[in-house]
Amino acid sequence: MYELERPPFCSVGRAMEILGERWTMLIMRESFYGVRRFSDMQRNLGIARNILSTRLQTLVRAGILERRRYQEEPERFEYRLTKAGRDLYPAVIAIMRWGDDHLAGDTGPPVVLRHSCGADADPVLVCSHCREPLHPHDVTPEPGPGAKIPAATPS
Secondary structure: OOOOOOOOOOHHHHHHHHHOOHHHHHHHHHHHOOOOEHHHHHHHHOOOHHHHHHHHHHHHHOOOEEEEEEEOOOOEEEEEEOHHHHOOHHHHHHHHHHHHHHHOHHHOOOOOOEOOOOOEOOOOOEOOOOOOEOOHHHOOOOOOOOOOOOOOOOO
16 A cells, blocks of 8 residues: 555645635535525634635635626625535535544534434445445555556566
């Protein structure tokens, strides 16, 4: 595993160029809670307007949020999750769960997720083939189709 050739472009590194800032993940959390308007995000997060504006622009450019006009005069916009944005839900929930498990303390999690079936949701990351929970010791990183593997030189 340690001998795996590290590709020059890593999906984790590329994603963190967009998502790897504290406010960005909190904006994503608000978006998943259904908050769409700049003023509501600013109020809920207590974030400076210029920082929120910059982060929203980054998420729009990355195709994670879509900026839509909801009022003509004065012109106002809301921010809606795109498919790429909705695909981040498992990552946001995984971070939330980690915080619940390691930072919430004896009081328990500040937010509980309730599934539409009525039960508390307890998200688990599983193998798509066998449905067993994923554990780092059971998964082997291997070069994928996007890895640039140098061609073998003839001997």
